[in-house]
Amino acid sequence: MKLVKKMAALGLAAVMALSMAACGSKQEESSSNEQTTTSGGTIVFGTNAEFPPFEYVGGEGVVDGFDGIDMAIAKKIAEDNGKTASINNMEFDSLLLALQNGQIDAVIAGMTITDERKEAVDFSEPYYTATQVMIVKDDSDIKKASDMQDKKIAVVQGYTGEECVKGLGYSYEAFKKGSETILELMNGKCDVVVIDSATAEKYVGDNEGIKIVDDPEAFEAEEYGIAVKKGNTELLNQINASISKMKSDGTISSISAQYLDADTSSDDASATEAE
Numbered sequence: 001m002k003l004v005k006k007m008a009a010l011g012l013a014a015v016m017a018l019s020m021a022a023c024g025s026k027q028e029e030s031s032s033n034e035q036t037t038t039s040g041g042t043i044v045f046g047t048n049a050e051f052p053p054f055e056y057v058g059g060e061g062v063v064d065g066f067d068g069i070d071m072a073i074a075k076k077i078a079e080d081n082g083k084t085a086s087i088n089n090m091e092f093d094s095l096l097l098a099l100q101n102g103q104i105d106a107v108i109a110g111m112t113i114t115d116e117r118k119e120a121v122d123f124s125e126p127y128y129t130a131t132q133v134m135i136v137k138d139d140s141d142i143k144k145a146s147d148m149q150d151k152k153i154a155v156v157q158g159y160t161g162e163e164c165v166k167g168l169g170y171s172y173e174a175f176k177k178g179s180e181t182i183l184e185l186m187n188g189k190c191d192v193v194v195i196d197s198a199t200a201e202k203y204v205g206d207n208e209g210i211k212i213v214d215d216p217e218a219f220e221a222e223e224y225g226i227a228v229k230k231g232n233t234e235l236l237n238q239i240n241a242s243i244s245k246m247k248s249d250g251t252i253s254s255i256s257a258q259y260l261d262a263d264t265s266s267d268d269a270s271a272t273e274a275e
Contacts, residue, residue: 041082041083041084042078042083042084042085042086043074043077043078043081043083043084043085043086043105043106043235044086044087044088044103044104044105044106045063045074045085045086045087045088045104045105045106045107045108046087046088046089046090046095046098046099046103046104046106046107046108046109047066047070047071047074047087047088047089047090047095047107047108047109048089048090048091048092048095048109049066049068049087049089050092050176050177050178050179051068051109051110051178051196051199052068052178052199052202053068053069053198053199053202053259053260054068054069054070054109054110054198054199054259055067055068055069055070055071055108055109055110056068057089062075063075063085063086063087064086064087066087066089068259069128069255069256069259069260070108070109070110071087071108072255072258072259073108073127073243073246073252073255074087074106074108076242076246076251076255077226077238077239077242077243080238080241080242080245081238081242088103088104091176092109092157092158092159093157093158095107095109095111095227096117096120096121096227099121099227099228099229100120100121100229102229105228105229105232105235106226106227106228106235106239107121107226107227107228108226110128110130110196110199110224111224111225111226111227112130112160112222112223112224112225113126113222113223113224113225117227120230121227121228121229121230122227122228122229122230122231122232122233122236123225123226123227123228124225124226124227124228124236124239124240124243125225125240125243125244126223126224126225127224127225127226127243127246127247127252128223128224128252128256129221129222129223129224130196130197130198130221130222130223130224131196131197131214131216131219131220131221131222132160132161132164132194132195132196132197132218132219132222133194133195133196133197133200133212133213133214133215133219134148134192134193134194134212134213134214134215135182135185135192135193135194135195135200135203135204135210135211135212135213136185136191136192136193136210136211136213137185137191137209137210137211138209138210138211140191140192140211140213142191142192142213143213144213144215144217144218145168145215145217145218145219146218148165148168148170148191148192148194149168149170151170151190151191151192152173152189152190152191152192153165153170153171153172153173153190153191153192153193153194154172154173154174154175154180154181154184154185154190154192154193154194155172155173155174155175155181155193155194155195156174156175156176156177156178156181156195157174157175157176159195159196160196160222161193161194161195161196162174162194164194164218164219165194168218172194173190178195178199178203179203181193181195182203182207182210185210186207186209186210192213197212197214198260200212201260226239226243
């Protein structure tokens, strides 16, 4: 059985559709959480800075003390349109609701484009392609997705991984942070973590004794997009023009390579320290 893409969450009644995932930060939400969106010189992007290498606290701090692939892309989008990027950091499950309520102008958070989400928001053209993978200990007997049956599975609440495991019909435990799932795995409290591929690579690179297991038959490719409020055609067109330019001139590839090769272990990618 093949599964389709990413994350389920809050519910149609609250937002006209789902609100979904990528994780909570040790740092308090940024001061921009109290901002309302502006039609002037700032684009307020909502994110959840618990999803390295796409968004995390620290590093070079390219926008408001936040770093990662998405943060660098957000900054470039704002610059391309003669504006400044501002980041509003919050729980992933709150992002689409915040967009509907006008707290933010756009969501950039490693968010997969899905038909359900399209009912609630408008998405930009895709800017990154990923998939789901499994993280296990080096001596694990899990070789494919079907081997997870009757195993202790950890996922991040609202992430695509949760929806994929749910679709397989397996029981699981959901956590707020990716680092929490890795800590469970390292401490022997779960057998496998299901999470996005690029984030899995960071966790495996920063923690000894664990590895990635891929199963393309179970986990199909998924595309990340930037969400805006339905009907905000002006901002959507600006974002799409910038993404198209960055794809054609190699900027997105360059940004991705920079962060995929970077060490983010000091920025919550390592799970060796207890929370």
